[in-house]
Amino acid sequence: MTDEKEQWLVDLLRRLEDDDGKKTEKQIRIIEAAVEVFSEKGFAAASTSEIAQRAGVAEGTIFRHYKTKKDLLLSIAGPVAAKLFAPFLMRDFARLLELPYDRVEDFLRAILRDRLEFARKNMKLIKILVHEVPFQPELLAQVKELFTHIVVTRVEKAVKHFQAQGALKEIPPWRVIRSTVSQFVGMIVFHVFLAPDFPFDEEEEIERTVDILLHGIAGRPS
CATH class of the missing domain: 1.10.357 (Tetracycline Repressor; domain 2)
Known part of the structure; x- marks a missing residue:
């Protein structure tokens, strides 16, 4: 995870905020980690546990915001x-x-x-x-x-x-x-x-x- 957000992430977060309001720092880390894992492994091979680990959050935190792994994918x-x-x-x-x-x-x-x-x-x-x-x-x-x-x-x-x-x-x-x-x-x-x-x-x-x-x-x- 990088300290300085890449432009694609800035643009994506701006558009997500237009729909759902401002994201918390944990949500931002989850989104960034999910993009990295989905892009590297694809949806089928990606796991919410790895996304949570990269985001530095508990796996349960992901499911408080997204009901399923597919909901997380579609939200991005x-x-x-x-x-x-x-x-x-x-x-x-x-x-x-x-x-x-x-x-x-x-x-x-x-x-x-x-x-x-x-x-x-x-x-x-x-x-x-x-x-x-x-x-x-x-x-x-x-x-x-x-x-x-x-x-x-x-x-x-x-x-x-x-x-x-x-x-x-x-x-x-x-x-x-x-x-x-x-x-x-x-x-x-x-x-x-x-x-x-x-x-x-x-x-x-x-x-x-x-x-x-x-x-x-x-x-x-x-």
Whole structure:
């Protein structure tokens, strides 16, 4: 446990306080410890006894605030999806999408840089979502709602703009979004989660990823 709270924890606590009021120091330690244990081990392998040990509280203290281990998970992961990610997308990411871009390459570079930085700052919280969304129907429903009504709606507008300019093929916007998300998530997952120590030039990697997205991987015939 660190004395100085990481930014992800500050943001999460702020949003939890908006719903339930200010947290006690013990509750804050429980939340921080739960995020660490859930992100490291996943929900199934995590134990409330380990969370309590890391938080420096009795296990019974956890159950005074949360009826079950799943309630503790949902109290964290729900706001992560609905309170932390959604406002970020609505405010910062939405503003990014509204900026004028002369070329589609500039638009894609801006998104990739932004999402790469976001993933690095929120690694523990993202790990919890990746681990648990497929197995927790409540979280899956929140993420679907978030992606459909915030991300897709706003990105679709940009896709149609560049299609009208002739910079993108006239194909269904959802297909463009699917391909873009696949490329970008693949790069971010590899460099942030799977191989964080793998040496690479970030700007060059962004350029190559955008190039592959727009032009494919096939070589020119001789």
